[in-house]
Amino acid sequence: MSSILIVDSDGKALSVMQRKLRRNFETHIALGPRCALQRIREEGPYALVMAEFSMPEMDGVDFLAEVGRLSPESARVLMSRTPMDVANLVRAINEGKVHHVLSASCEDEALIGVVQEGVNRYKSVSASIENMQEVHAIFAKAVHELVCWLRGDVRGVISPMLPLLRDLGQKTGNPRPTVTETALLLSIIGLIVLPPALLEKIVQGGSLSDEELLALAGHPERAVEWVRHLPQLREVADVLRDYANALHLSLLPETAEPLERPALSMEGALLSMVMEYRLGEYARLETAGIVDRMRRGTVYSKAQVKALETVLMAFDQDEVEIGLDRLEPGMVLSRAVIGTRDDAEVVMVPEGYELSRTTIVFLRQSARHGQVREPFFVRKLSVIPQAGNDTA
Known part of the structure; x- marks a missing residue:
């Protein structure tokens, strides 16, 4: 009713x-x-x-x-x-x-x-809006996939954040989950503009200077420059701006913060939280330490930090061994897929990557050429049990 x-x-x-x-x-x-x-x-x-x-x-x-x-x-x-x-x-x-x-x-x-x-x-009207948002999400996933295969150095940055963003959004009652996920996927456009040396430093968990933090915090704004010309993505552009503002306020020291703090949307804050957690993972920090840093800050509400803590505690990191024929879109790799190219071992798909149909096709083609071998390991939480199958 x-x-x-x-x-x-x-x-x-x-x-x-x-x-x-x-x-x-x-x-x-x-x-x-x-x-x-x-x-x-x-x-x-x-x-x-x-x-x-x-x-x-x-x-x-x-x-x-x-x-x-x-x-x-x-x-x-x-x-x-x-x-x-x-x-x-x-x-x-x-x-x-x-x-x-x-x-x-x-x-x-x-x-x-x-x-x-x-x-x-x-x-x-609601059905039309929902359908349009789904179309935007599909478009964003396609852009993300394309960028990932063109630029291997950003392949493992965004995708591992998606499951956490979804769970956090559900816990906090995010009113626009599809728009938020679309913004995260399209933010990869801003990442590829960063200098390769800075990206490498981020992934290696290196300590960043204020200038480097400023560049990192501004990467969602660089994505805005691309999507702002599309009226249908105006909501996404607004969320990306909030995401950039939240990152700026969270990552930079007090002396570098804006004099006037902008009012942040829930979507922007959640995106900043999952990115900050991802950076903590790269730096090999303990989860408790990452959450405590957010709690001591003034960017996120107490309820948002508590929700993140709850989600992380419940986040099931147990893995399932699975064959190539059972890989499904949405599964998250718990271990990187290691393959061979020119007789050398290389990371074909990084740990934490959320599988898409395109990625699965790529893995199947690589397997046919003997470049990757089964089994694969995925997070248990991302496996949907099927009748007659025991994934435990």
Whole structure:
């Protein structure tokens, strides 16, 4: 059942409206616009938000305009107990982006019909947004794969961060997991711009100068330069900027921090956390030490650091031995795949890499040429048990 929010400064009117709609919809009420905006921030989005025009604290048009900024996909309906003049009706359309204006005394059938139409619109818009985000994610994965095979020195940097990012996002209630993952995948564009010597130093866990830290922290911004020309990726570009800001604040010493701290989105903070953890892994630091450093800092909230700590404690590092024919996209290598080229051993795919269809095809082709041999070792957590198979 779709969830709607009814807003009015009159408690009795709220109760009446809720009784009319609760048989057909999951109804929530908020006494006044301030309370409603807080509910939308904490519990939204709602499929539809309905508000009374004549509220003393903030009129319905101004309130619904703010709803549009917080939750643009939500349908918006304006109710009025008194006739509205033309000027306010124009405001409702132009500023509040209201989909319907109804008299509070309208027939129940008309009311239910308008609400149902708004809910249907929300479902359609949400499905379109979700589908578009999935398309963007597929595009980002393709770009990531291409860059990885063109530049082997960045192959193992991003992919091992994906499982941790997903688990951390679930634990913290990240509202835009697909957008966040897309931003992480596309950030590889910024990594390949870094000097190869700096990348090598990062992977080897070397100590970085302030200048090198600044370059590393700015790599998501370099990716923004590439995606900002694509209007469909505007959300991703915003997350990449937040990611860069969070890294800057976290990695650089106090003297190098900006004078004014930007407000960071959850997505940007989570991306920075998983990158900071990855850097700690490269430096061979203990997990407790990495988490403690984040806790002592001022970039991440206590809840975010606690969530990371919980996820890392539950992160199952046990491995499963598996054959080539059972490799599936999404599995994460617990050991690097070592192969031979020109009679020398080389790392074909690094530890922690999340397998894609392209990578599996590459491994199969390499196996046919005798360049890699079974078995492979993947993280137990990334293996989906199949009927009749025991992966324990």
